[in-house]
Amino acid sequence: MPVTSGETDTGNLTFTIVTELDATPERLWQMWADPRLLEQWWGPPGYPATFEEHDLSEGGKASYFMTGPEGEKYPGRWLILKVEQPYALEIQDGFADDAGEQDESLPASVFRVTIEVGEGSDSPTRMTIRSQFESIEEMEKLIEMGMVEGMTAAMNQIDSLL
Numbered sequence: 051m052p053v054t055s056g057e058t059d060t061g062n063l064t065f066t067i068v069t070e071l072d073a074t075p076e077r078l079w080q081m082w083a084d085p086r087l088l089e090q091w092w093g094p095p096g097y098p099a100t101f102e103e104h105d106l107s108e109g110g111k112a113s114y115f116m117t118g119p120e121g122e123k124y125p126g127r128w129l130i131l132k133v134e135q136p137y138a139l140e141i142q143d144g145f146a147d148d149a150g151e152q153d154e155s156l157p158a159s160v161f162r163v164t165i166e167v168g169e170g171s172d173s174p175t176r177m178t179i180r181s182q183f184e185s186i187e188e189m190e191k192l193i194e195m196g197m198v199e200g201m202t203a204a205m206n207q208i209d210s211l212l
Contacts, residue, residue, distance in 0.1 A: 052069040052070060052071050052205060052206060052208055052209045053067060053068070053069050053202050053205050053206050054068050054069065054070050055067070055068045056068075056198060056201075056202055058189075058193065058198065060186060060189065063182060063183040063184070063185070063186060063189050064180055064181060064182055064183070065180070065181045065183075065189070065193070065197065065198060065201075066178060066179070066180045066181075067178070067179050067198075067201050067202065067205060068176060068177070068178045069176070069177045069178075069205050069208065070168075070174035070175070070176050070177075071174055071175055071177060071208060071209060071212060072174050072175075072212065073174075073175055073212045074167075074175065075136045075137055075165045075166075075167060075175055076136045077212060078136070078165050078175060078177055078208075078212075079135060079136030079137075079165065081208055081211065082106065082139060082163065083106050083135075085101040085104035085112075087211060088101060088104070089101055089114075090207065090211055091204055091205070091207040091208050091211060092114070092116075092204055093116040093117075093200075093204060094199070094200045094201075094203035094204045095203055095207065096118070096119050097116040097117065097118055097119075097124070097200075098116065098117055099114050099115070099116050100114060100115055100116075100117065101113070101114040102114060102115070102150075103150075105130065106130060106133065106139075107130060107133060108130055108131070108132060108133050109129075109130065110129075110130040111127065111128060111129055111130065112127065112128040112130070112141075113125070113126070113127045113128075113146060113150045114126050114127075114128075115146075124145070125145065125146035125147070125148070125150065125153075126143065126144065126145055126146055127143075127144055127145075127146040127150055127151070127152060128141045128142065128143055128144075129141065129142040131160065132162075136165060137164065137165050137166070138162065138163060138164050138165070139162070139163040140160065140161070140162045140163075141160065141161055141162075141163075142158065142159075142160050143158060143159055143160070143161055143181075144156070144157075144158030144159075145158070156191075157183070157184075157187075157188035157189075157191045157192050158184075158188070159181045159182060159183050159184075159188070159189075159192065160181070160182045161179050161180060161181040161182070162179070162180050162182075163177065163178070163179050164177070164178045164180075165177050166178075177205075177208075179201070179205075181197075
């Protein structure tokens with residue numbers, strides 16, 4: 051399984067999840083850069099993602115929805131804050147309304163993806179996603195909504211795509 055750890059830090063308002071994968075940083079970057087690949091793992095099993103917009107450049111936006119088992123749709127949107135291809139990406143992540151705009155009634159976060167080359171020739175590449183929250187209330191709400199389990203299940207799907 052690629053997920054090696056997940057840590058919630060309420061003092062710093064962060065959730066960090068780490069995966070180790072047998073792939074180059076460039077290949078892992080494609081898991082983010084190619085919307086068709088991203089769709090295959092971003093939603094947890096049973097909630098596949100569909101990206102309608104996907105501009106992975108600084109200032110770019112992405113809009114998507116996850117479809118639940120009963121056909122219910124859960125829209126989301128990203129604002130791309132920083133891109134350091136193929137090693138880092140920073141995204142403002144939130145729920146969206148029907149028009150694809152930020153749903154202010156639900157919490158949002160900023161997450162930073164870092165991709166680091168393993169130290170030895172047989173060492174896997176490490177991908178870390180660290181989510182930062184504005185408040186303990188927003189953090190607790192997202193955790194209550196299943197963020198930790200959802201992210202873990204979603205990231206465990208990457209290995210089979212490599």
